[in-house]
Amino acid sequence: MPIVTVKFLEGRSDEQKRALVERVTEAVAETIQANPEKIHVVLEEMRKDHYGVAGKRISDQ
Structure with missing residues (x-):
C-alpha cells in the first residue's frame, strides 16, 4: 500500500487538487x-505564513 504525501502552499483549486491526486x-x-x-495520496496544504524560505516566511515576501 503506497502512501504518497504532497505538501504545497495554499491557493490551489479543488479541480487542481483532484487532478494532482489522479496524476500522482x-x-x-x-x-x-x-x-x-x-x-x-495525502495532500497537505500549508498556509503561507507557516512556511519559510531563506529565512523569510512566504507571506512576508
Whole structure:
C-alpha cells in the first residue's frame, strides 16, 4: 500500500487538487506496478505564513 504525501502552499483549486491526486496515483501505479486501488495520496496544504524560505516566511515576501 503506497502512501504518497504532497505538501504545497495554499491557493490551489479543488479541480487542481483532484487532478494532482489522479496524476500522482497514475505515476506511482506505472512506476512501481502498484494497484491504483491500493495507492493513497495525502495532500497537505500549508498556509503561507507557516512556511519559510531563506529565512523569510512566504507571506512576508
